[in-house]
Amino acid sequence: MAREKHKMKTEEQIKQEVIEKIKTVFDPELPVNIWELGLIYEVNVVPINNVQIIMTLTAPSCPAAQSLPHEVDQKIREIEGINDVFVEITWSPAWTKDLMSEEAKLELGFL
Numbered sequence: 001m002a003r004e005k006h007k008m009k010t011e012e013q014i015k016q017e018v019i020e021k022i023k024t025v026f027d028p029e030l031p032v033n034i035w036e037l038g039l040i041y042e043v044n045v046v047p048i049n050n051v052q053i054i055m056t057l058t059a060p061s062c063p064a065a066q067s068l069p070h071e072v073d074q075k076i077r078e079i080e081g082i083n084d085v086f087v088e089i090t091w092s093p094a095w096t097k098d099l100m101s102e103e104a105k106l107e108l109g110f111l
Contacts (some may be wrong), residue, residue, distance in 0.1 A: 011045040013085055018043050018051055021075040038099025041090065044071070049083040051076050056095045063105050065089075073111050 009017075022043075023035045034040060034055070042054040053072055057065055069087045076085045097110060106109045 007009050009049075014045045014049060014051070014079070014081070016043070018053075019075055021079060021093050022053075022072060025068065025071050025075055027058065027068070030108065032069065032100075032104045036101040036104035036107075038101065038104070039068075039095060049081050051082060051085050052086070053087045054090055055087065056090055058095050060091065 015086065019035060022040055023033045025034050026032065027034055027037060027039075030037065037058070039057065040053065040055050042052070044052040044054075046052060054074070055069065055072065062068075071090055073085050073087045076082060097105070100108070100110070102111065
């Protein structure tokens, strides 16, 4: 039986897969994913295939404060080859609607 070569993913490929997974996570109160809402400040891939996410929420009292970071963590762990995931919540800088993509602003009627 021929042995298949295991192709290692680059950090950029992993980062793109992580972003695609993040785009499947939606704020429970809005019809827009958290990437388009601008809740993700940083996506870092560090050796060896560890992913660090720095994110915020729309407000400290956000009802999804517990569920969204956990959902982000779980979605990223579904990616083949991911070693570990660290999701950090930050309140600085504070989220504003200016962080939203044009698509999200259009969807929510801000344009």
